[in-house]
Every structure is written in C-alpha cells, then in structure tokens.
Amino acid sequence: MASKPELLQYQAADEIGQDFLLAYQRAVLLALQQQGILNETQFKDCVQKLEQQVRTTNKSNSIK
Numbered sequence: 001m002a003s004k005p006e007l008l009q010y011q012a013a014d015e016i017g018q019d020f021l022l023a024y025q026r027a028v029l030l031a032l033q034q035q036g037i038l039n040e041t042q043f044k045d046c047v048q049k050l051e052q053q054v055r056t057t058n059k060s061n062s063i064k
Contacts (some may be wrong), residue, residue, distance in 0.1 A: 018054055025050050 026047055033043040 006056050017056065022050055 029038065029043055029046050032038045033040070038046070049054075
C-alpha cells in the first residue's frame, strides 16, 4: 500500500491530468463553436457539464 505522501503525489498528478483534459475539451468545444457546429448556448451547456463532471470526479477521488 502507498504511503500518505505517495497518495498525495498521485492525487496531485491526477488533478493536473484532469485540468489538462478539461482545458483540451474546452478548446475542442470552442473550435466547434467557431466552425458553427455549436451555438453559444450549446457551448456554455457543454462546458458547464464538463466542469460539473470534473467536480464530481474530484469529490469521489479525494483522499480521506
């Protein structure tokens, strides 16, 4: 079993990965919006859903 410092290190790496994934997904959505595939409302809804998913994932993965 991993020690507490190792668990914190893995958690930090996971959060960085999630931040990167969120930024990448936002960039893709922005590109779709700029190409006219998504309108402003659809773009905002998708970003909001992504952020909610990340918050939910972070809560379930937090170290107790």
